[in-house]
Amino acid sequence: MTEPHVAVLSQVQQFLDRQHGLYIDGRPGPAQSEKRLAIFDPATGQEIASTADANEADVDNAVMSAWRAFVSRRWAGRLPAERERILLRFADLVEQHSEELAQLETLEQGKSIAISRAFEVGCTLNWMRYTAGLTTKIAGKTLDLSIPLPQGARYQAWTRKEPVGVVAGIVPWNFPLMIGMWKVMPALAAGCSIVIKPSETTPLTMLRVAELASEAGIPDGVFNVVTGSGAVCGAALTSHPHVAKISFTGSTATGKGIARTAADRLTRVTLELGGKNPAIVLKDADPQWVIEGLMTGSFLNQGQVCAASSRIYIEAPLFDTLVSGFEQAVKSLQVGPGMSPVAQINPLVSRAHCDKVCSFLDDAQAQQAELIRGSNGPAGEGYYVAPTLVVNPDAKLRLTREEVFGPVVNLVRVADGEEALQLANDTEYGLTASVWTQNLSQALEYSDRLQAGTVWVNSHTLIDANLPFGGMKQSGTGRDFGPDWLDGWCETKSVCVRY
Structure with a gap:
């Protein structure tokens, strides 16, 4: 006897039926590229949706939206406690839409609905709330100079943690929501703006989550989503001159290519790569x-x-x-x-x-x-x-x-x-x-x-x-998670005052 399947929610079907574009500057909209990417249900092999296949101009629009949001300080300039409240509201909205997001994950990725509910949504909520709490824990240090010059001079010195700028987050297809939020949340908690590129195979949940971010009160341009191929969309994103940091999860071969691209501009990178x-x-x-x-x-x-x-x-x-x-x-x-x-x-x-x-x-x-x-x-x-x-x-x-x-x-x-x-x-x-x-x-x-x-x-x-995670050898560079997670999304500035 065949076991019954979970019934698809009406709002999930309505979302699948949309003519999906990109999410830039706080709203969904069409891409300049006319190309489309088909999304397939792995359980049947049948097409269930399509998204825009963004080109270089689309990526530039998204990055410049994020750049304008960052330099205007419409997000980075808010009090940490205010950013924390908005991010917690964001988590609450994800929880309210948990079944919708879980079904989207299963339909586009193929995984068990039980795993989508427990891991993709349930664990993601834990990470979202943990990271939101780090927003108010960003802190520098007051330091004494070891050898003040000239002799007898008096100084006061300290360090500041400042958001790195525009982040490019490149997300794999195995856990699109959870790993996507591992990039979105620390970026936003630190005060950065972000452009997310999900896998062309599994882009739907990130498009939906971006809408919830705007509903939560995250300002326009702070959270953008571009969908497209790695060869065009991904390459344009990782090489963009206004991207200050790249966070990538995926294969070692692709990660090495991103590292080579980043080296040309000394763009900061966090790479979580393959494993055996x-x-x-x-x-x-x-x-x-x-x-x-x-x-x-x-x-x-x-x-x-x-x-x-x-x-x-x-x-x-x-x-x-x-x-x-x-x-x-x-x-x-x-x-x-x-x-x-x-x-x-x-x-x-x-x-x-x-x-x-x-x-x-x-x-x-x-x-x-x-x-x-x-x-x-x-x-x-x-x-x-x-x-x-x-x-x-x-x-x-x-x-x-x-x-x-x-x-x-x-x-x-x-x-x-x-x-x-x-x-x-x-x-x-x-x-x-x-x-x-x-x-x-x-x-x-x-x-x-x-x-x-x-x-x-x-x-x-x-x-x-709360436990740092990352790879040795060719499994990556940098660490995610833990109490010091946001250090990787900030610059450390030293300030020294003589008086």
Whole structure:
């Protein structure tokens, strides 16, 4: 019997039916470009909406709107407490429209409606309110000069934190609302203006959220959204002379290109990039904890999570037990559309990405790798890939070293923890890692030695607003979140007064 799907809200359907343009200077409007981008439902492959495909002139309009808003100080010049109140009102409006936003996310991205409700909206609200609170915590320091000159001269010195200016926020397609707000909120809390470019695959929620920002009282021009391709729209945004900071989340290859562009103007950058994230399971680990924790840590959002565990190194005494447990868990997963409340694995975001993930599996199968597969999903519909375990894959396989970004996990037997640690660190990436053990000494040792920006013990993919997050090696530069988050969106100015 087919489970009923969540009914699409009338306001969601009305939003899908709009002729979407861009959001510039506090209002939606048509683009100068006449090109359109089709938006597809990953569960069916059918077109559900379209948006403008912005060109260079459109991007210039958006950036100049943000620049005018910044230099006029219509936002940066407001009292921090006033900015905080408006941002909290913004969060309240997002909460009031939570089901609408969750449905838009699922329809354009494909993920489970439960994940859209809990993560895309629920967690986003936590981050919004946390960041709004930082608005009134921006502070400089009063400093004594170490060697005043001339001798006997008297000085008073201090530092100020000032908003960096216009920010370009480039958002990926895996968590469009949540990651989008990770860029919008610190920019606005710091007093910056921002131009957001969502992925051309998943632009709808950012367009809707921009309307809520204006309703909350954020001044015109402070929050702008341009939709379009990375090659044209994204390139024009990251190279614009009035952009002072770029915040990008996405692939390492694209991030490197953005860094090269930014270097020409010394534009500040924060890059959160790819990962090939390891989990080390030591022989004393609790098997039930491991299976429950790493099934979520690996298959959340179909593995389309930058922090997901994709390489699991298991000490030999536990290996067979865990392979059997993971196999049972994977084969029990229900596969179906995101709007089905019972589906646990949903379609991937697009046909192109689905084909890419399948190419990794085709390569592994051609090399006689041992694959354990779950259900395939509805026949002939959507962009489904069966959740797959790859048992002891050859080191030469692409999926052992490259980021797959899909529901594919390697299970690797190791002789001991030292071998696991060596293999875990043998990668160009360094975003996240986890270690599973009941031994506190080992937990502390391995968390020190793992080369990753975030290391969890007995969990994986827990991200919190108060805990800095970012990558080592080729997984990025800079950190988001935490009490000092806004430092990355501010300039530090030193002031020295002789009297």
